[in-house]
Amino acid sequence: MKKIAFGFAAALALGLATLAAPASAAPAAAPAFGLTNIPHPGVTNAYVTRRVVRRGPHCTVRKIVRRGPYGQRIVTTKRFCR
Numbered sequence: 001m002k003k004i005a006f007g008f009a010a011a012l013a014l015g016l017a018t019l020a021a022p023a024s025a026a027p028a029a030a031p032a033f034g035l036t037n038i039p040h041p042g043v044t045n046a047y048v049t050r051r052v053v054r055r056g057p058h059c060t061v062r063k064i065v066r067r068g069p070y071g072q073r074i075v076t077t078k079r080f081c082r
Contacts (some may be wrong), residue, residue, distance in 0.1 A: 057081040 059081040068074045 023055055059079050061077050061079055064076045066074050066076075
């Protein structure tokens with residue numbers, strides 16, 4: 001219980017300290033001469049494509065559930081390959 005009370009007191013002290021400190025009024029730094037956010041024609045974006053190489057067919061087994069002639073469930077498994 002003492003640790004919880006100490007934690008709340010520390011959080012309250014930090015919260016009050018941030019409100020009491022004056023806000024920084026420094027202006028935003030201007031970019032250096034020649035450095036701008038305009039993209040340069042010599043710089044191109046790199047396009048990365050993800051390639052997946054599969055060796056042979058990729059097969060999964062699916063369960064097919066259907067109703068039989070008297071209403072019972074018939075479960076069959078079938079392989080699907082791509």
